[in-house]
Amino acid sequence: MRIKINVGVIPALVLAAVICTVSYREHQKTALSGSEQVVQLIVKQQADKVNELLARQDNHVRKWAGENVYGMAIEFNTLAELDKKFGDMLGEAPDFCALLLTDASGTVLVSRSAVQSSGKALSGADLKGKTVPEAARFAKQQQPTALLLPTEIPAKLGLSFAQTYVLGFPCADSSNKHNGYILAYFDWSILQNHTVQTQDILSQRGLVGGQTGILQRADRMSLAHTDPAHIGHIWEVEDHLATWFQADENAQAVAPFSIDGMACYVCFEPIGIRTAKTTGNQPSTGPLGLLIWVPESSIVAEARAVLRFTVTMAIIGAVALLIVFWLISGNICKPLKQIIDTLAVSSDHVSQAAGQISQGSQSLAQGSSQQAAGLQESTSSLDEIFSMTKQNAEHARTATQLATDSQQTAEKGNKVMKLMEQAINDIQTSANETSKIIKVINEIAFQTNLLALNAAVEAARAGDSGKGFAVVAEEVRNLALRSAEAAKNTSAKIELSLNHTKNGVDLSKNVAHALEDITGMSNKVNNLINQIATASEQQVNGIEQIRNSIMQVDQVTQQNAAHAEESASAVEELNSQATRMNGIVGDLMSLVTNQSNRKS
Structure with a gap:
């Protein structure tokens, strides 16, 4: 009987081994996937910073040229x-x-x-x-x-x-x-600081022992390294890793390699200023590479800790089962039956918990899929907003040009108005001079009238001999009166013209002031449109960065959805094993019950 009962321990040990294996593999897969995404993101971000820094220096030199x-x-x-x-x-x-x-x-x-x-x-x-x-x-x-x-x-x-x-x-x-x-x-010390900063970021993400370097991709000369002792030396690695490092299609990929006898995961991104066509084994993108390698032990440390815990618990459970079966073989079936009942209840609970976890994993997978779909819609909306914002920036630049043209036209109009004002002032000056001349003509007509009267008086004194002279004097007097009347009318018209000219001068000054105000407002409008154009361009850049970030989040979400589906499958397998365990517990309970009946 003792041999038969002890044989029942074998299925429990097999189940524990299966649980340990499945748990370790799933945690290892999750740890590798998450670490790969973290390394890829860090490499991309740090490489973008370096390339932006180098491009800014290249732009400075081109400006100076x-x-x-x-x-x-x-x-x-x-x-x-x-x-x-x-x-x-x-x-x-x-x-x-x-x-x-x-x-x-x-x-x-x-x-x-x-x-x-x-x-x-x-x-x-x-x-x-x-x-x-x-x-x-x-x-x-x-x-x-x-x-x-x-x-x-x-x-x-x-x-x-x-x-x-x-x-x-x-x-x-x-x-x-x-x-x-x-x-x-x-x-170059700025790029050395970038490598130190990258290593700090790796440590903060839990990837302890990760190293960073900037190398020439053609000959693997180390130009920056978290360990300054490596700077200026050739990176000695296996040939297939060197070939992998020079291939553009491997950029941002994470691959396992052996470095200095230690298993590592390696990722790189091309950087540097490209100035000429490449030949030979020179890469076709950046001449340099930002390289990150992380020890495999650092990535799978969490999964191994879970494995140790699971194995420990399995050993403890196996020992407990051995003790229980040993007690059964020592004729204490009744207390053991109570323990088996408790074990059956616990097994049921495990089965129910596995079912709930399975449902949760499926819900998580479905939610991740819906979130991925939502992110794709958000990406499409951001693309539309990006296109509209870019079009607004182009319209703002066009409006800036139109405002500049309007400002120049207003300035030209202001100059023409000032010239017209000067011309009207000259006309007023000429009219004033003409008025003075009319006054002189009026005075001459008055004097001529007096002389004609004196001549008429003298002709009257002369009698018949002065009659002809009296007629001439009368005509001269009439002519003087007509000249005085014409001078008076001309003076009135010139006075009226002077008033109109003065009004014209005042109006031209008002128009000139208005044009100056228009010019000032045009300057302000031009400045505002320039600010709008600048803000629109900055908004375009910001939206583009947001779009790229959302695309990265979308990729991560899709990967999480795939992992959730894999976890759901693993939990289904665990649920199946729990069901088999329920059957084994039932068989064990039947065996114990039969043995108890025989003894009675």
Whole structure:
């Protein structure tokens, strides 16, 4: 009987082993999937930051290249003025550690370092008069170019990196003849800080022991590393990992490799400034790669902890079952039957709990699917909003141009009105002069009238001999009276014209003031439209970033839905095993009951 009863322990042990295996596999799968997503997200975010930083420096150099003053300064020996200009240039681009102007042979004519621009003393030797070998690398370049070069310039400035990005372009004199180079040296220690920051983020996410580096993808030279001792050395790895690192299609993929004899998960993202077509084994995207590798032990540590706990509980349960069956074999079936009843109830509870977990997992899968559908709808809506916002930004730029044209037209109208006001003032001046002339004519007519009266008097005194003269005097008097009357009428009309001219001057001044107000309002409208255009462009950029984030969340949600469905399947399997356990408990109860009846 004892042998038969002890054989019943075997199904319980098998069930415990199945539960341990399923639990470990599911937790390991979940841990790997979640860690892969975290690593991919961190690599993408940090690589975007590095590429944005490098692109900003490239834009600064391209902007400087548009100012044709450097070759002129060499030609006309105005180098002293460039020193202050170089300081201003480094002030707007603080991520450069040095800015040099050399002649055609590479000899430094003007130098400016970041420590000089910040007001501190130069930590290294003065670079003026030194020969810079890398200047000749830019001789055949027709536009600003970025080259990743070994250089001694950072060391002369007291910096510890021996290789960096040098951004430069040739300059020419007034006859367009090449006579020098502009060289800008990127401060590589900024990227070293990025690697340290990435390692901190990995530790915060629970990926302890993860390491980060920035390497040349062609030869795997380490340019930045969480461990500074690796900087400047070749990353020694297996050939298939080196080949995997150079292939563009592997970017953002997470793959298992052995590094220094330790199993790791590796992920990378291309970075760097691409300046020319690639040849040979040079990657076609970025010449550098931001690389993250995390030990497998760090990723599966949680799953192994769950396995240890499950195995421990299974061993404890097995020991308990052995004790129970040993007691049964010692003729204590009645108390054991009570224990078996309790075990049956617990088994039922486990089965019910497994069913509830299964329903919860299915609900979670369904909810995740609905959430994924909602996120897709949100992405579509954001696409429409992005398109409309982009169109608004274009309309704002068009309105800015129209407002500028309106402002220029108002200014032209203001100038024309001022000219018309000056012309009306000249007309008023001429009318005043004409009025004075009419007054003189009136006085002459009055004097002529007096002379005619005197002549008539003298003719009357002369008698018959003066009659002819009296007629002439009368005609002269009549003519004087007509001249006086005409002068009076002309004076009245000129006075009326003066009043109209004065009104015209006042109106033109009012119109001029109105046009000045219109010009001022046009300036304000133009400024407001410029602000609207700028805000619209910023809104376009912000919406695009939100759209990208939602797309990433959508991908994660779809993966979670798939994992939830897998968990539901695993719980269904657990429920099936619990049902089988109920059957085994029933058989055991029948066996104990039969043995008890035999003894009685």
